[in-house]
Amino acid sequence: MIKSEEYGLVLKEEKLEGGRRVLDLFWGPQHPTSGHTRFIVEVDGDVVVNVTPDPGYVHRTMEKLGETRHWIQNIPLFERLSLPDAINVTWAYSTAIERLAKMDVSPRAQYLRVIMAELSRISTHLYDLGLHAIMIGSSTGFMWGFGLRELVVQLWAMVSGSRTTPTWVLPGGVRTAPPDAFYEQTKGFLDYLEKKIDEFVRVVVKNPVGYYRLKEVGYLGREDAARLMATGPGARGSGIDWDARRVYKYGIYDEFEWDVCVEDGGDSLARTMVRICEIRQSARIIRQALDRAPRDGPLVGEAVLHRMPPKQKETANQLIRLGALFTSRLPEGEGLGITEGGRGRYFFHVYGDGSEKPYRVRISTPSWQNLRAMIKAFIGARLMDLPAIYGSFGYFPPEQDR
Amino acid sequence: MTGEKMTLGGVVKATIDALAVAARNFVKPERITVYYPYEKLEYGRLRGWIGLWTEKCTSCMMCARICPTNAIKMYLAPNGKRYPGIDYGRCIMCHFCIDVCPTDALYGTGIKELAWYDYKEMIYTPDMEREPPKIQEPYKSVKVAIKYEGGVPKKIRVHG
Amino acid sequence: MNIWSLLLSPRLWFFILMFAASGGVLLTVVWFERKAAARVQMRVGPYHVSPQLGGYLQLLADAFKFIISEPIVPRGAHKLLFTWSPAIFVTLAFGASLLLPLTPELRLIKDPALLPHGLVFSLVILLLVSISVVVIGWSVNNKFAYIGAAREALLVAAYELPLILSFLAMAILYGTLNPLEIVQKQTLLVGAVLNPIAFLVFVITTAMATARFPFEIADYEGDVATGPYSDYGGIFLVLSFAGGTYYATFSYSFLATLLFLGGWALPGYAPGPWPQDVIGHLILALWVFLKTTVLMFFFAFLRAAMPVLRLDHTLVLGWRGLLVLGFLAVLWSAALRLGGVVP
Numbered sequence: 013m014i015k016s017e018e019y020g021l022v023l024k025e026e027k028l029e030g031g032r033r034v035l036d037l038f039w040g041p042q043h044p045t046s047g048h049t050r051f052i053v054e055v056d057g058d059v060v061v062n063v064t065p066d067p068g069y070v071h072r073t074m075e076k077l078g079e080t081r082h083w084i085q086n087i088p089l090f091e092r093l094s095l096p097d098a099i100n101v102t103w104a105y106s107t108a109i110e111r112l113a114k115m116d117v118s119p120r121a122q123y124l125r126v127i128m129a130e131l132s133r134i135s136t137h138l139y140d141l142g143l144h145a146i147m148i149g150s151s152t153g154f155m156w157g158f159g160l161r162e163l164v165v166q167l168w169a170m171v172s173g174s175r176t177t178p179t180w181v182l183p184g185g186v187r188t189a190p191p192d193a194f195y196e197q198t199k200g201f202l203d204y205l206e207k208k209i210d211e212f213v214r215v216v217v218k219n220p221v222g223y224y225r226l227k228e229v230g231y232l233g234r235e236d237a238a239r240l241m242a243t244g245p246g247a248r249g250s251g252i253d254w255d256a257r258r259v260y261k262y263g264i265y266d267e268f269e270w271d272v273c274v275e276d277g278g279d280s281l282a283r284t285m286v287r288i289c290e291i292r293q294s295a296r297i298i299r300q301a302l303d304r305a306p307r308d309g310p311l312v313g314e315a316v317l318h319r320m321p322p323k324q325k326e327t328a329n330q331l332i333r334l335g336a337l338f339t340s341r342l343p344e345g346e347g348l349g350i351t352e353g354g355r356g357r358y359f360f361h362v363y364g365d366g367s368e369k370p371y372r373v374r375i376s377t378p379s380w381q382n383l384r385a386m387i388k389a390f391i392g393a394r395l396m397d398l399p400a401i402y403g404s405f406g407y408f409p410p411e412q413d414r
Numbered sequence: 415m416t417g418e419k420m421t422l423g424g425v426v427k428a429t430i431d432a433l434a435v436a437a438r439n440f441v442k443p444e445r446i447t448v449y450y451p452y453e454k455l456e457y458g459r460l461r462g463w464i465g466l467w468t469e470k471c472t473s474c475m476m477c478a479r480i481c482p483t484n485a486i487k488m489y490l491a492p493n494g495k496r497y498p499g500i501d502y503g504r505c506i507m508c509h510f511c512i513d514v515c516p517t518d519a520l521y522g523t524g525i526k527e528l529a530w531y532d533y534k535e536m537i538y539t540p541d542m543e544r545e546p547p548k549i550q551e552p553y554k555s556v557k558v559a560i561k562y563e564g565g566v567p568k569k570i571r572v573h574g
Numbered sequence: 575m576n577i578w579s580l581l582l583s584p585r586l587w588f589f590i591l592m593f594a595a596s597g598g599v600l601l602t603v604v605w606f607e608r609k610a611a612a613r614v615q616m617r618v619g620p621y622h623v624s625p626q627l628g629g630y631l632q633l634l635a636d637a638f639k640f641i642i643s644e645p646i647v648p649r650g651a652h653k654l655l656f657t658w659s660p661a662i663f664v665t666l667a668f669g670a671s672l673l674l675p676l677t678p679e680l681r682l683i684k685d686p687a688l689l690p691h692g693l694v695f696s697l698v699i700l701l702l703v704s705i706s707v708v709v710i711g712w713s714v715n716n717k718f719a720y721i722g723a724a725r726e727a728l729l730v731a732a733y734e735l736p737l738i739l740s741f742l743a744m745a746i747l748y749g750t751l752n753p754l755e756i757v758q759k760q761t762l763l764v765g766a767v768l769n770p771i772a773f774l775v776f777v778i779t780t781a782m783a784t785a786r787f788p789f790e791i792a793d794y795e796g797d798v799a800t801g802p803y804s805d806y807g808g809i810f811l812v813l814s815f816a817g818g819t820y821y822a823t824f825s826y827s828f829l830a831t832l833l834f835l836g837g838w839a840l841p842g843y844a845p846g847p848w849p850q851d852v853i854g855h856l857i858l859a860l861w862v863f864l865k866t867t868v869l870m871f872f873f874a875f876l877r878a879a880m881p882v883l884r885l886d887h888t889l890v891l892g893w894r895g896l897l898v899l900g901f902l903a904v905l906w907s908a909a910l911r912l913g914g915v916v917p
Contacts, residue, residue: 035717037717037718037721039797043799044795044796044799045795045796045797058885058886081482082479082480084480084510085480085481085482085510086482087482088482088506088508088510089482145881147796148796148881148882149787149788149790149794149795149796149880149881149882150880150881150882151611151615151877151878152436152611152614152615152878152879153881154615155615155616155617156615156616159446159615159616159617162446163446163560163567166455166457166560169457169458169459169460170457170458170459171459172459172461173457173459173460173461173509173522174460174461174507174508175457177506177507177508179508179509179510187513188459191458191459193458197561197562200561200562200565200567201562201567203562203565204562204565204566204567207565211435211439214428214431214432214435215432215435215436215879216881218428218431218432219428219429219431219432219879219880219881220420220425220428220429221429221432221788221880221881221882221883222881223420223428224883224884224887225881225882225883225884321516331513332513333513333514334480334510334513334514335476335514335516338476338479338480338514394884394885394886395721395797395798396791396794396796396797396882396884396885397884398796398797399796399797400796432879432880433879435879436614436875436878436879439613439614439615439616439878440610440613440614440875440878443613443614443616444616445613445616445617445618446616447616447617447618449618449621
């Protein structure tokens with residue numbers, strides 16, 4: 013009745029050289045936790061011996077699409093790389109265009125950019141912490157992360173008019189000025205955020221169940237992290253003191269007091285603690301920026317402003333009309349834009365050839381960079397640790413595949 | 415806190431602490447749920463449906479050219495001019511067309527609750543762009559907003 | 575035999591009460607689980623099905639949805655076991671509680687001399703539930719399900735012995751296995767106070783046995799995608815994962831109520847003999863169900879506070895922690911017994 017050879021795991025195993033037998037598990041792309049990527053996981057008993065990533069399920073040809081359209085049309089396109097971190101992505105692209113077209117940024121826009129970029133970082137970290145929490149089984153952490161993020165996107169909607177797709181950073185400045193209510197609302201949000209993050213730590217991270225899910229799991233040594241070019245929390249969790257905000261000093265981050273969060277653990281716990289620490293530091297930066305941000309002044313720099321018709325210049329303190337930008341071409345040359353996003357370094361390299369379309373846009377995203385480091389951290393872990401490691405890198409397939 | 419090993423007492427204490435935090439939230443929930451069809455969030459600023467004053471339009475076609483998704487098509491009107499019509503199946507509500515319009519012929523609204531039965535209905539001609547679409551409201555909705563009172567977000571009603 | 579003696583037969587009443595009340599308890603517990611988690615998690619939980627009742631009837635809507643959905647049997651699965659093991663699962667899980675008395679009179683086992691056998695047998699049946707989980711995992715014939723089944727087998731080995739030890743501790747403490755006497759001896763002090771170690775071990779092992787948080791390991795969504803139940807849907811899922819585990823929790827909690835929480839013992843209240851004092855017995859039954867529900871509320875609330883523990887840590891907890899605690903509980907009971915401070 014029961015043909016036993018058809019059942020059981022033994023015949024599903026693959027034999028490797030040396031008499032070793034492993035089981036191939038296809039983890040993703042249709043899996044509750046893996047996201048839109050596939051990992052071919054070879055397990056020996058309960059231990060992962062090899063992981064082969066198979067990315068590309070959400071490849072959207074961002075770089076090629078960027079060559080086929082006007083450079084300003086790329087802003088809504090590129091922010092879809094990573095919607096949780098939309099501001100930092102568009103900031104990097106805008107920086108590249110600014111360097112290429114020699115545009116300056118107005119002082120007011122610098123402050124507003126910092127406020128929104130740090131909100132964007134908080135949003136990304138909450139997104140990653142929430143997903144990490146549900147991956148290790150804590151639905152409360154997930155709901156808190158996304159509940160708090162809901163409050164962030166409401167702040168974004170106040171500023172830009174859109175909850176998740178701000179399309180707000182423009183080369184030379186920003187698009188709209190936040191209403192006065194935004195400043196008060198953001199301060200209230202930050203107070204609540206810090207309180208809730210404390211509770212998150214107590215329920216998910218310091219809770220012994222969660223603590224031992226994360227501690228000494230997915231170890232990535234300092235040398236390995238550097239060699240495999242991990243970035244963001246993946247690198248800072250391994251003790252590498254590298255943050256693009258500090259290293260490249262873009263924007264006006266130098267004016268504020270803040271620390272780069274570094275943990276020496278190298279495990280999932282360290283990376284999680286880096287995220288939590290960065291949320292607190294971001295709140296610190298935003299508080300300073302909110303106090304210092306000028307409430308009035310043009311939203312874009314002189315280079316764009318002087319090309320605007322007088323009627324549009326009058327409203328340049330509130331809203332930037334795009335005619336001046338739309339009619340300017342990219343000069344021949346190249347421009348680099350680097351920002352530190354929530355998951356790591358965003359890098360845009362734009363080549364201009366004198367037309368309005370970029371000749372080439374080169375994009376490097378943190379999830380792609382972290383992939384090899386994550387695979388390194390996977391190997392040797394137990395099967396149940398895969399989600400705990402995956403979540404700790406904040407791996408995001410749409411961003412990785414571009 | 416990384417690196418150190420928890421003692422047995424620490425484990426018990428942290429477990430009770432986690433349960434206590436959950437219990438505190440159970441007793442005093444901090445809900446921010448918006449009961450959507452009955453309540454609607456008021457953001458203050460929302461990029462939604464795009465309207466058109468055809469009399470202001472100069473047929474410069476800037477909107478059609480800046481549209482990142484090629485959603486705008488220029489339709490030939492009986493007076494020989496061309497006016498933009500928007501395909502809302504492609505529109506991503508970035509409002510670039512509004513911001514690039516030199517004569518303010520296009521204007522933005524906060525109407526986001528758009529739904530159609532057919533993709534053909536999503537293609538708006540310039541005539542259809544003149545009047546905002548009717549929003550079906552089966553329930554009389556209340557406008558709410560999240561405000562922070564005493565350190566926690568509270569859902570309050572807003573008027574107007 | 576006239577119609578009245580048939581209608582007032584304690585067995586019939588026991589059956590009806592158990593089926594009706596367990597259904598009600600389950601409805602309440604699942605509702606509480608969702609609502610409590612929602613309260614903690616800044617949201618509302620079930621609402622639109624019966625807004626006046628706070629979404630209380632959501633589970634019925636869910637069950638209806640599951641029952642009318644198509645039962646799919648995967649091509650590679652072992653058809654007989656695949657279709658039958660959920661039914662076996664829920665039968666074992668619920669059947670165990672049918673062997674226990676609800677009040678002194680309302681019980682299935684009429685002969686009082688057989689009641690000790692019923693108590694032991696209910697524990698044995700409860701431990702067999704995990705076997706049906708393993709059978710489910712095996713019959714699905716899918717790698718994730720196999721891994722889940724293997725995990726369940728490992729977990730059974732880790733929690734079975736401490737569970738039996740805590741049971742044994744209580745048997746030593748009371749000096750009897752007859753549930754009627756066990757409850758009678760808890761009139762003043764309940765078993766959870768007399769032997770808290772055994773109660774702790776019983777509660778933790780129950781959470782492990784019924785895959786409550788933080789021990790939702792065999793069906794951990796993160797890596798094995800609900801493990802043994804990964805190819806189940808519709809009515810099969812209701813009988814095994816979505817409903818059966820709650821029945822198992824109910825049976826374990828019912829057993830714990832008798833062993834540790836004093837069962838139907840209401841100090842200063844004694845109902846009359848059965849057919850005359852129906853109301854009195856119903857009050858006692860309600861008291862038992864209340865305690866069971868409160869215990870199940872605790873298991874349900876763990877979902878809101880706990881992530882999932884790792885497999886190897888759980889095994890360490892079972893073998894090094896709970897086993898030692900189980901032995902301690904037995905020693906504590908023996909000491910109480912020898913010291914003469916037992917009821």
